[in-house]
Amino acid sequence: xxxxxxxxxxxxxxxxxxxxxxxxxxxxxxxxxxxxxxxxxxxxxxxxxxxxxxxxxxxxxxxxxxxxxxxxxxxxxxxxxxxxxxxxxxxxxxxxxxxxxxxxxxxxxxxxxxxxxxxxxxxxxxxxxxxxxxxxxxxxxxxxxxxxxxxxxxxxxxxxxxxxxxxxxxxxxxxxxxxxxxxxxx
Amino acid sequence: xxxxxxxxxxxxxxxxxxxxxxxxxxxxxxxxxxxxxxxxxxxxxxxxxxxxxxxxxxxxxxxxxxxxxxxxxxxxxxxxxxxxxxxxxxxxxxxxxxxxxxxxxxxxxxxxxxxxxxxxxxxxxxxxxxxxxxxxxxxxxxxxxxxxxxxxxxxxxxxxxxxxxxxxxxxxxxxxxxxxxxxxxxxxxxxxxxxxxxxxxxxxxxxxxxxxxxxxxxxxxxxxxxxxxxxxxxxxxxxxxxxxxxxxxxxxxxxxxxxxxxxxxxxxxxxxxxxxxxxxxxxxxxxxxxxxxxxxxx
Numbered sequence: 001x002x003x004x005x006x007x008x009x010x011x012x013x014x015x016x017x018x019x020x021x022x023x024x025x026x027x028x029x030x031x032x033x034x035x036x037x038x039x040x041x042x043x044x045x046x047x048x049x050x051x052x053x054x055x056x057x058x059x060x061x062x063x064x065x066x067x068x069x070x071x072x073x074x075x076x077x078x079x080x081x082x083x084x085x086x087x088x089x090x091x092x093x094x095x096x097x098x099x100x101x102x103x104x105x106x107x108x109x110x111x112x113x114x115x116x117x118x119x120x121x122x123x124x125x126x127x128x129x130x131x132x133x134x135x136x137x138x139x140x141x142x143x144x145x146x147x148x149x150x151x152x153x154x155x156x157x158x159x160x161x162x163x164x165x166x167x168x169x170x171x172x173x174x175x176x177x178x179x180x181x182x183x184x185x186x
Numbered sequence: 187x188x189x190x191x192x193x194x195x196x197x198x199x200x201x202x203x204x205x206x207x208x209x210x211x212x213x214x215x216x217x218x219x220x221x222x223x224x225x226x227x228x229x230x231x232x233x234x235x236x237x238x239x240x241x242x243x244x245x246x247x248x249x250x251x252x253x254x255x256x257x258x259x260x261x262x263x264x265x266x267x268x269x270x271x272x273x274x275x276x277x278x279x280x281x282x283x284x285x286x287x288x289x290x291x292x293x294x295x296x297x298x299x300x301x302x303x304x305x306x307x308x309x310x311x312x313x314x315x316x317x318x319x320x321x322x323x324x325x326x327x328x329x330x331x332x333x334x335x336x337x338x339x340x341x342x343x344x345x346x347x348x349x350x351x352x353x354x355x356x357x358x359x360x361x362x363x364x365x366x367x368x369x370x371x372x373x374x375x376x377x378x379x380x381x382x383x384x385x386x387x388x389x390x391x392x393x394x395x396x397x398x399x400x401x402x403x404x405x406x407x408x409x410x411x412x413x414x415x416x417x418x419x420x421x422x423x424x425x426x427x428x429x430x431x432x433x434x435x436x437x438x439x440x441x442x443x444x445x446x447x448x449x450x451x452x453x454x455x456x457x458x459x460x461x462x463x464x465x466x467x468x469x470x471x472x473x474x475x476x477x478x479x480x481x482x483x484x
Contacts (some may be wrong), residue, residue: 005275026359027278031394031404031455032377033234034350053355055347056275082239082372 002060004037012044012063015052019032019063019115029039031054044113045120062175066114070122071074079104081119092119101156103128103175124175129184130154135167197466197474200315204462205268207311208288209220217290222253224270226345228437230380234275237434238283245434246272249455250289251379252440257409258291258451259443266290268458279399279470280460282481288461291408291453297391297458300405300452301325301368304395307401308366316464323366323395331369335360340373341388349373360449362399378418380406395456397464405454412444 002013011022020041024051035056042049044065054060070081070090079092079101090112097104100122102110104110108128112119134152151167160170162179172181209219228253229245234451237245247253249271257265271287292299305323314317329341336352361367369391374382380392392406403475409415416436423433472478 027281028354029234029278029281030350030353030358031401032232033348033353035234036351036354038354055351066323076194100436 002059002062004054004056004058006060007037007054012065013041014061014063019065019120023049027052041115045116064070064074064116064161068112068114070112071106072106072110072176074106081110084109089122090119092122096120097122098177099178102155102171103130103153103177104155105130119127126175126182127172128175129170129172129179129186130157132161132165132167135161135165135169187381191392193227193360198476200207200466201243201462201474201476203314204311205458205463207314208307208458210266211307211310212266212290212466214391215264217266217292218262220254220257220262220265220267222250222257222267222269223247226253227435228252229434231419231422231426231434231436233337233422233429233431238272238274239343241388246472248273249287251453252437254291254445254453255451256440257449258293259446259448263449263451264291277481279472282459282475284469284481285471285475286458287394288456289453290470291451293449293451295452296407296450297370297393300407301370301393301395301452304405304454304456305366306369307456308387312465317465317467320365322443323368324364325368325370327371328369328373329371330356331360341371342385344373344375345376349376358396358399358401364396364399367396369396377406378422379409379415381409399463400464401457402459402460402464403456405455407450407452408448409431410444410450412441415444416441440464 001052007022007025007071009022009024022039023042024040026038027035028038037056038053040049040051061116069084075083079097080089081092083090085106094121098112103124111123113121130153132151133154136149144157147163149163150158151161151165152158159173159178159180165171165183170184170186172184174181219367224247226239226242226247227243230248234478235248237248241435250267250269254265254267260400266303267289270284274283276283309319314432329339332338332340332352335356354483370388372392374388374390377390377392379391389405389452395403426433445466460475463471466474468474472481475481
């Protein structure tokens with residue numbers, strides 16, 4: 001259990017069964033009155049940001065969160081991962097994987113946040129290499145004009161790439177922005 | 187060198203000028219500057235203010251209020267003091283365990299006179315800075331601002347938790363855009379040493395000055411009845427015990443002074459660090475405290 005005096009930036013607390021992280025806080029106290037800590041909290045699952053004021057001395061539940069390394073195994077109705085330390089298998093829903101599914105490849109090592117032992121979100125490596133499975137034919141010699149086209153990746157995600165990229169080629173993606181970085185020779 | 191930036195030196199100089207100007211204001215108005223002990227055997231007893239203990243029997247003052255009123259009882263009629271005061275557990279953008287306080291008392295005055303004088307003081311002091319202080323400060327009754335911003339009347343029906351929560355969540359933020367605002371006529375439950383109004387016994391003759399939404403000064407017509415004062419202190423101790431906090435001995439010297447007879451008077455306490463931050467347009471007192479490095483350690 002935490003106390004309001006433990007409130008610091010990045011403190012992780014549990015409210016109504018969900019994990020929240022303290023983004024900002026301020027001690028407020030009328031000269032002759034009750035002290036409060038005004039906080040700005042971010043929900044670690046949904047990303048929702050709220051403001052909440054705690055009365056001094058109020059107890060706060062600690063959110064037990066742990067960062068682990070997982071390997072992506074396969075997808076059926078859900079996504080299946082293996083904890084590379086304990087070999088334990090874990091499942092995540094489509095919604096929990098979220099945007100990460102666009103660039104998630106089998107056997108990829110990802111970082112996952114576990115809340116009470118269950119994964120709530122994953123972070124992909126910053127750069128990943130993925131094969132293009134569908135692309136309009138490239139235009140010969142047109143490498144410098146800066147035009148772009150949409151291609152389909154092996155994960156079914158669509159990205160914008162330069163015109164010279166062809167079907168079957170491998171490209172590097174920045175997973176933070178979802179943008180094409182460069183062509184990769186395989 | 188810690189904090190050797192040009193801005194730091196500028197702030198240090200401005201702080202010095204502001205404090206000189208405060209002294210000038212009171213010296214020109216016929217006040218005597220006094221000193222009272224920082225370590226006292228009897229702390230002020232307030233449900234929500236915790237003193238720092240010194241050794242086994244002493245406390246650092248949370249304000250010099252009782253000692254200054256004892257002086258008033260000895261026959262002086264206008265006194266002021268600039269002192270450090272200490273409040274355990276208070277730390278934040280606008281709080282520090284140790285802070286600089288201005289406190290003054292005037293015989294024959296009431297809280298309305300104190301509002302006038304507080305405004306005159308701040309206008310006068312601001313002339314040594316670039317700050318443009320508004321030509322007057324608004325005055326709003328607590329009842330009116332609560333009805334307006336929170337939809338209920340804390341004078342009619344007291345609810346402590348709700349009062350302070352609404353004060354910090356609804357009232358204070360609404361004052362951030364205002365120039366200067368005196369909130370006045372507080373519920374009788376909010377201060378054990380202020381006098382209740384004769385015509386409205388549920389209201390204290392007390393005000394708080396807010397500048398830019400930050401509480402700067404607190405003043406009131408003083409409670410000089412020894413019996414009521416004593417029972418208020420006993421009551422505050424009871425409230426402290428209920429919250430699992432320590433209770434403190436009642437200051438008999440103070441009660442004796444009231445029995446001996448205190449002139450009807452009024453007093454005001456003003457946070458100098460906060461006033462300086464306001465006058466210099468700083469966002470928080472840490473930018474104007476000389477040793478903020480220490481401040482961050484507890």
